[in-house]
Amino acid sequence: MAVDTFHSTKEFLAELLRRVGDGRIQLPDFQRGWVWSQSGIASLLASISQGYPVGTLMFLGAGGETRFRQRPVEGVSEAEKKAESLILDGQQRMTSLYQALCLDEPVRTTDERKRKVSGWFYLDIEAAVDPAVDRGQAIRFLPKDKVVRNFRKEVVVDCSTPEKEYAAGLFPLTQVMDASDWADGFREHHDYAKPKLELWKRFDKDVVDRFEKYQFPIIELDKATPREAVCQVFEKVNTGGEPLTVFELLTATFAADEFELRTDWAKRHQAWSGNPMYRALWDVRDTDFLQIVTLLATQARHHRWIADGRDPDKAPRIGCRRTEMLRLSLEDYLEWADKAVDALLTASEFLYGQCVYDTRFLPYGTQIIPLAAVFATLGEEAKTHTARTAISRWFWCGILGEMYGGSTESRFARDLPEVVAWAKGGDTPPRTVDEAQFSAGRLDTLRTRNSAAYKGIYALLLQRNVTDLRSGESIKDNTYFDHAVDIHHIFPQKWCADQGLDKERYDSVVNKTPLSAKTNRHISSHAPSKYLGKLESVAKIDAREMDSYLERHLIGSAHLRADDFDAFHAARSELLLQLVSKAMGKPVTPAEE
Secondary structure, three states, X not given: OOOOOEEEEEEEHHHHHHHHHHOOEEEEOOOOOOOOOHHHHHHHHHHXXXXXXXXXXXXXXXXOOOOOOEEOOOOOOOOOOOOOEEEEEOHHHHHHHHHHHOOOOOEEEEOOOOOEEEEEEEEEHHHHHOOOOOHHHHEEEEEOOOEEEOOOOOEEEEOOOHHHHHHHOEEEHHHOOOOHHHHHHHHHXXXXXXXXXXXXXXXXXXXXXXXXXXXXXXXXXXXXXXXHHHHHHHHHHOOOOOOOOHHHHHHHHHHOOOOOHHHHHHHHHOOOOOOHHHHHHOOOOHHHHHHHHHHHHHHHHHHHHHHOOOOHHHOOOOOOOHHXXXXXXXXXXXXXXXXXXXHHHHHHHHHHHOOOOOHHHOOOOOOHHHHHHHHHHHHHHHHOHHHHHHHHHHHHHHHHOOOOOOOOHHHHHHHHHHHHHHHOOOOOOOHHHHHOOOEHHHHHHOOOOOOHHHHHHHHHHHHOOOEOOOOOOEHHHHHHOOOOEEXXXXXXXXXXXXXXXXXXXXXXXXXXXXXXXXXHHHHOOOOHHHHHHHHHXXXXXXXXXXXXXXXXXXXXXXXXXXXXXXXXXXXXXXXXXXXXXXXXXXXXXXXXX
């Protein structure tokens, strides 16, 4: 037999609006604000006034195990009753209808130019019953004082009192759900003249009656629907809006227990945000942080299962996919959030030791997530030589093997236990280390910072404590203090182009090295044999000293002084491959393979 997870029904608009007004229908707090424009509201009202379908509403039964903080629909001052249903799809429509039909104050919306406007929605009675007039043209939006003026400030329409509404033949839509008193006033104002009585009779039948009898189709999810299912359904039906993040959903969920996740994250984020010591962490987002916490929480759950002697094959999975993050409890978050912050700071210190100083040259921002989880798990044990060596090798295999370029959550889940075990002295390397390969032919294809391996080689050169060719200063220190250091061409581009060299070779990382902006300006488009002499003169050093600078950059000075690009390229390629091999702890793959 099928298990019902939802049911469908129909409900009168009037009853829906009553439930919105007293709070029986509310919004889950992850819903964003009401944003509909004046024209959008007018179009919705016109459709309902003709009995046309305007879509299905989707609700979630309130009071289940998956609790979200709730808030009334915008315009409802205070919920008098407990929420029975939460709007998943239909927020904009229900809010628009409540504001236009039930709120005894001007509707605050925007016009076609996105300007803020306030006013009231009216129906032109005669236009509404004229079959030759488009119903949308019968909808009128009057300013908040209900007086329309022309550009000379002359009054064109005045509906500031009911009597003036009767005279103008404009019906206020705030009266549509109980129009009898307004109708009596309209008839009396016109002395019960037969043409006006007939006009109202047609309007009442063709328009007012449609609002009173209008029914919305409704799908309501059972209150037992799990959080991840609610998220999935919400995003399926809200295709026009921004994707709902896990952070927003958990914020609404934790708020049901009076915990402000957004405020807590903002405080934790201050531990590194804006601090130049932790520039490599500046792009860490709220969802990244939750992934670290989820990895740690699921790992703890997995270990408890094993410790209890239960079947390891059925142990809860370690991971941080969306569904696993959505199952994160407030208790889990509070248990691991502090450790995640400390681990991120430790990860930043590790990155500093690897000469990765800021987000611009961070090979993979995503790799910070398992890196932090590894440090949180190991604690003090991460400081041992064995652990640091293992973590470093895994780190560089991930970068130079370009292992974090695709879907990463499954790799995070594998890396955390495997790197921890290896760092503790285990014999089996993580699969990321085993699978990582660097082909010798890859060097000539690394041309921009879009590649993690490109940025990785830059950091490996910094680890050699390379010096600037003009000043002799440590490039590493200049980079850390955010001076104008970047990776520049050794054989200048223009010179190479003038010699007819292959751009794919001279524009690759083989022909680039860290240099200051001032040094690069001295190099300009000169041949190496010329700019070396110029730099020696500026720095007041001899050729021997310059050669020692070049050696740290893995540059053969003889090849530069002879302007021999091919010999330079071959020699430096070999030296860079040795650098890569040492970092990965394994030989590079020959280009032909």
